[in-house]
Each structure stands twice: as structure tokens, then as C-alpha cells.
Amino acid sequence: xxxxxxxxxxTAGNYISSDDGETWKxxxxxxxxxxxxxxxxxxxxxxxxxxxxxxxxxxxxxxxETGGTTEASIRxxxxxxxxxxxxxxxxxxxxxxxxxxxxxxxxxxxRSIIQNAALIVQIQNWGISRKDDYRKFLELFLECGDLxxxxxxxxxxxxxxxxxxxxxxxxxxxxxxNRSIYEEVPAAFFLKPHTRGYHEKKDRRGFLDxxxxxxxxxxxxxxxxxxxKGIVMRYIRDxxxxxxxxxxxxxxxxxxxxxxxxxQANMSSDxxxxxxxxQEYKLIRRKGNCVLRCEDGDLTMPAYVLEFENRSEPE
Numbered sequence: 001x002x003x004x005x006x007x008x009x010x011t012a013g014n015y016i017s018s019d020d021g022e023t024w025k026x027x028x029x030x031x032x033x034x035x036x037x038x039x040x041x042x043x044x045x046x047x048x049x050x051x052x053x054x055x056x057x058x059x060x061x062x063x064x065e066t067g068g069t070t071e072a073s074i075r076x077x078x079x080x081x082x083x084x085x086x087x088x089x090x091x092x093x094x095x096x097x098x099x100x101x102x103x104x105x106x107x108x109x110x111r112s113i114i115q116n117a118a119l120i121v122q123i124q125n126w127g128i129s130r131k132d133d134y135r136k137f138l139e140l141f142l143e144c145g146d147l148x149x150x151x152x153x154x155x156x157x158x159x160x161x162x163x164x165x166x167x168x169x170x171x172x173x174x175x176x177x178n179r180s181i182y183e184e185v186p187a188a189f190f191l192k193p194h195t196r197g198y199h200e201k202k203d204r205r206g207f208l209d210x211x212x213x214x215x216x217x218x219x220x221x222x223x224x225x226x227x228x229k230g231i232v233m234r235y236i237r238d239x240x241x242x243x244x245x246x247x248x249x250x251x252x253x254x255x256x257x258x259x260x261x262x263x264q265a266n267m268s269s270d271x272x273x274x275x276x277x278x279q280e281y282k283l284i285r286r287k288g289n290c291v292l293r294c295e296d297g298d299l300t301m302p303a304y305v306l307e308f309e310n311r312s313e314p315e
Contacts, residue, residue, distance in 0.1 A: 004016050004017060004018050005017040005018075005020065006027075007024070008043055008051055013026065013027065013028050013029025013030070014026070014027035014028060014029070014030075014051075015027065030051075042054040137157055140153060140157075141153060141154075168187065168189070170187050172184065173185065228253055228254070228257070229277060231251070231254055232254055232257055232258075233277075235250075235254075236308065239307065239308045240305055240306060240307045240308060241258070241305065241306040242303075242305045243258070243290055243292055243301065243303065243304050243305070244286070244290035244303045246292065246293075247293075248293070249293045249294065249295055250292065250293070250294055250295070251294070251295055252294060252295055252296055255292065255294050255299065258292075261273060261275060261281065261283075261306060262283060262304055262306075265281070265282070265283035265306075266283065270282075271283040271284075279308050279309070280308065280309045281306045281307060281308045281309065282306070282307045282309075283304060283305075283306060284304070284305040284306075284307060285302055285303070285304055285305075286302075286303040286304075286305060287303065288302075288303050289301060289302055289303060290302070290303045
């Protein structure tokens with residue numbers, strides 16, 4: 001009440017200053033015995049000098065169940081504040097920190113404000129007359145000496161009138177980023193107009209007589225077919241072909257003919273077929289599999305047998 005300053009602490013007691021804090025004098029510690037038994041969490045001093053303390057009893061037998069609960073709540077409060085402070089500055093697994101999220105939201109708001117402001121300015125400029133600008137452009141065009149200079153001025157003021165960008169998939173000689181396109185080897189492309197009335201020019205010149213060449217090709221084909229027939233017929237013994245009994249290596253063409261015969265018979269309900277040489281046969285499947293040795297590898301297949309209607313040996 002007399003204007004003195006007083007400092008209060010749990011263990012040190014009271015300190016009083018009468019010269020605005022230049023010197024301090026101890027006024028004793030009247031609550032020392034109480035402070036030794038109490039875990040002080042907060043203290044307050046009234047203008048009359050009365051001291052109030054809030055805390056819990058500490059020490060073995062003096063601690064009650066209520067005191068333990070209060071200590072746990074204090075620890076939870078401190079841990080909660082620490083976690084809140086940590087979550088504000090540090091990222092957690094699968095969660096962004098609060099300061100970064102606030103910064104991102106602030107940047108989005110600023111960006112939206114700038115875009116809206118630019119849009120407002122653009123809308124306002126729509127009503128501005130460009131009469132003076134056009135008059136200046138006309139004066140510049142009048143000062144041009146020839147048509148080429150006017151074309152260059154037009155391209156500078158209004159931009160290029162017709163632009164066409166062409167892109168090709170031709171491989172480059174080298175992938176240097178500093179190499180200009182004008183240094184590349186030019187490539188030629190034939191362009192066709194996309195109109196219905198366009199037709200390519202037909203070559204109306206005469207054609208060569210290739211009758212002799214066709215006759216020679218026909219003779220060669222018939223000769224090869226006759227040779228192939230002789231090879232295939234060689235495997236027909238006693239009016240049948242048993243693939244499990246063929247021990248020698250057969251050619252690829254011979255294997256293709258045998259597989260065609262087997263496929264043709266399998267597609268028939270009575271398991272019968274006719275060869276390209278006019279012979280009729282019946283397909284019989286024995287138990288087990290066999291290995292047909294070919295020039296390009298071994299073929300594992302069912303033990304088929306082809307029985308021909310005419311059991312005479314081929315000539």
C-alpha cells in the first residue's frame with residue numbers, strides 16, 4: 001500500500017524495494033514450512049502483501065490420490081502443448097505441418113487475388129479507345145518506303161499472319177542441343193491433297209511380256225511339288241504311315257504336310273480325309289505319344305497312324 005515493490009518466490013521468500021528496484025531487502029519466508037510440503041504450480045500476491053499458493057502435496061505418505069491425479073493432468077497438459085508446438089513446425093508421417101499448410105493456403109489466396117485483379121484490369125481496358133494507337137500505326141505505315149518494309153512492319157505490329165509448324169519423326173544425325181535446324185540435312189516428303197477429286201496419275205506405259213518367266217516359275221513349282229510328293233510317299237508303308245515308326249529326320253515341308261493331313265482328319269466326324277494327291281485315308285490314334293524328329297527340332301505328338309484306302313505301295 002505504500003508503493004514498495006515486492007518479489008515473491010517459493011524458497012527465497014519475500015524481497016522488498018523502496019527505491020523502484022535499485023536495492024532489495026529480504027523480508028523473510030513465512031511460508032517455508034508450507035512450501036516444503038507443497039508442489040507449487042502458481043503464486044499470487046495481493047496489494048496488502050498476502051500470498052496465495054496453488055499446488056499439490058508432495059512427499060511419500062503426504063501425497064494423496066487427488067495429488068497424483070493433478071500431477072498426471074499437469075504432465076498431459078505439458079505434453080499436449082509440446083506436441084502442438086512440434087506439429088506446427090514439423091511434418092509427420094502422412095501429415096503436413098501447420099505452418100506449411102497455412103503458407104500454402106496464404107499463397108493460394110494471394111494468387112487468387114492477383115488473378116482477380118488482373119481480370120478486373122483487363123475488363124476495364126476493354127472500354128479504352130485505341131484510336132490514338134491506330135493513328136500512330138497509320139503514320140508508321142505511311143513512312144514505309146516500299147511494300148517489303150510495310151510487310152515487315154505489319155509482321156512486327158500484328159504478328160505473322162499465317163504460321164504453319166511442321167514436325168517429323170526423322171532421326172537426327174546428332175542430338176546436340178546447340179545444333180540449329182538449318183544445319184540438318186533436308187528431308188523430302190510427298191504430300192497428297194485431301195480432296196475427293198484427287199487421283200494419282202496412272203502409268204499408261206506398256207508392260208513387259210513375262211510369259212517365259214511365268215512358264216519357268218511354273219515348271220520349277222511343279223518340279224518341287226513332284227519331289228515333295230516322292231519324299232512324302234516314301235513314308236507310306238503297307239498302306240499306312242505310323243509316325244512312331246519314323247526314325248529318320250524329316251524336313252520342315254514334310255512335317256507341314258503330315259500335320260495338314262492330321263488336322264483335316266480331326267476336323268471330320270469320321271476321322272477321314274483326302275490328300276492333295278487324291279488318296280483317301282483314315283486317322284487312328286494309338287495310346288501314348290511319339291517324338292517326330294525334324295530338321296528344326298523334335299516334335300512330341302500323339303502316336304497317330306494314317307491308314308490309306310489303297311494299300312498298294314506308291315510308285
